[in-house]
Amino acid sequence: MKHLHSMTQLTNKEIEHIIHTAKSIENKQLSPNYSGRFAANIFLEPSTRTKHSFYMAERRLGLEVVDLEEKDSSLIKGESLYDTLKTLEALGTEIAIVRQSQNGLIKQITEQLGMSVINAGDGTGEHPTQSLLDLFTIKDEFGTFEGLSVVIAGDIKHSRVARSNAYALKNLGADVKFVAKPEWQDKTISDKYISIDEAVEECDVLMLLRIQHERHRDPFQSSQYLEDFGLTIEREGRMKRSSIILHPAPVNRGVEISASLVESEKSRIFKQMTNGVTIRMALLHLLLEEGI
Numbered sequence: 020m021k022h023l024h025s026m027t028q029l030t031n032k033e034i035e036h037i038i039h040t041a042k043s044i045e046n047k048q049l050s051p052n053y054s055g056r057f058a059a060n061i062f063l064e065p066s067t068r069t070k071h072s073f074y075m076a077e078r079r080l081g082l083e084v085v086d087l088e089e090k091d092s093s094l095i096k097g098e099s100l101y102d103t104l105k106t107l108e109a110l111g112t113e114i115a116i117v118r119q120s121q122n123g124l125i126k127q128i129t130e131q132l133g134m135s136v137i138n139a140g141d142g143t144g145e146h147p148t149q150s151l152l153d154l155f156t157i158k159d160e161f162g163t164f165e166g167l168s169v170v171i172a173g174d175i176k177h178s179r180v181a182r183s184n185a186y187a188l189k190n191l192g193a194d195v196k197f198v199a200k201p202e203w204q205d206k207t208i209s210d211k212y213i214s215i216d217e218a219v220e221e222c223d224v225l226m227l228l229r230i231q232h233e234r235h236r237d238p239f240q241s242s243q244y245l246e247d248f249g250l251t252i253e254r255e256g257r258m259k260r261s262s263i264i265l266h267p268a269p270v271n272r273g274v275e276i277s278a279s280l281v282e283s284e285k286s287r288i289f290k291q292m293t294n295g296v297t298i299r300m301a302l303l304h305l306l307l308e309e310g311i
C-alpha cells in the first residue's frame with residue numbers, strides 16, 4: 020500500500036500491525052531514522068492537532084519537512100493539488116500529508132503519483148489517522164476491540180472521524196452505536212441510534228464529537244445541546260467504572276461535554292493527542308520503509 024486515504028483500505032491484521040509498530044516505537048524498541056529524506060505537509064483546512072502531530076512525528080523520525088502554505092503557494096494562482104503534489108515529488112519529497120475539503124479527492128488524484136500521500140482529513144469523508152490513534156488508545160486501555168461497547172455521540176452526519184471509526188471498529192469486533200439529533204444521524208454509517216442516557220450506562224468507550232458548525236447551512240444554537248445530547252457531570256456519574264471518554268478535539272467545553280470533564284479521570288483526550296504522534300510515526304515508517 021502506497022497511499023492511505025481511507026480506513027476501508029486496511030485489514031484488521033494491518034491495523035494491528037500499525038498499532039504494534041507504534042507500541043514498539045513508544046517502548047523505544049524501534050527507532051526508525053529518515054535523516055536527509057523529505058516529507059511535505061499541505062493543510063488547506065485549519066488544523067492544530069493533526070498538522071503539528073505530523074510535524075512532531077516527521078521530525079522525530081529525522082525527516083526534513085516542507086510546510087506548504089496555500090497563501091504563499093501557486094495553489095492561490097489556480098495550480099491544482101495534483102500538480103502541486105507532482106511538483107513536490109519532482110523536487111524530491113517522498114511523502115505528503117494532505118488535508119482539504121473535497122470528499123474522496125485524495126483517492127482520485129494519487130493513482131498516478133510516485134510519492135506516498137496520507138489523507139489528513141477530506142471534508143466530511145474520512146480521517147484515517149485520527150481513527151488509528153483512537154484505535155491505539157482503545158487497544159492500550161482494553162487490550163482488545165472484540166465485544167467492546169463503543170458509542171460515538173455528536174454530529175455524526177458531518178463527521179469524517181465517525182465514518183472512519185465506525186467502519187474500523189465494527190470490523191474489529193466492537194459493538195458500535197451512535198447518539199445524534201435526528202437531523203445529524205447518517206443511516207449510511209449505521210441505524211443503531213440510542214439516547215445519551217442509554218449510552219452512558221452501557222458503553223466502555225464514549226467518543227464525543229464536536230458540532231461541525233462550519234459544515235452546516237443553518238446556524239445551530241448550542242445552549243440546550245449539553246442537557247439533551249451531551250456528557251453532563253450527572254451522566255458521567257452513571258458511566259461504568261472502567262469506561263473511558265474520547266474526543267478527537269477541538270473540544271467545545273460546555274457544549275458536547277461539561278468543561279471540567281475534559282481533564283477528568285475517565286478522559287483520555289490528551290492521551291489521544293500524545294498517541295497521535297506515535298501512531299503517525301509508525302504509519303510514516305511503514306509507508307516509507309516496509310510497506311503495510
Ligand code: CP
Pocket residue numbers: 065066067068069070140149267268269
Ligand atoms: N482531531 C483533529 O483532526 O484536530 P485538528 O482539526 O486540530 O487537526
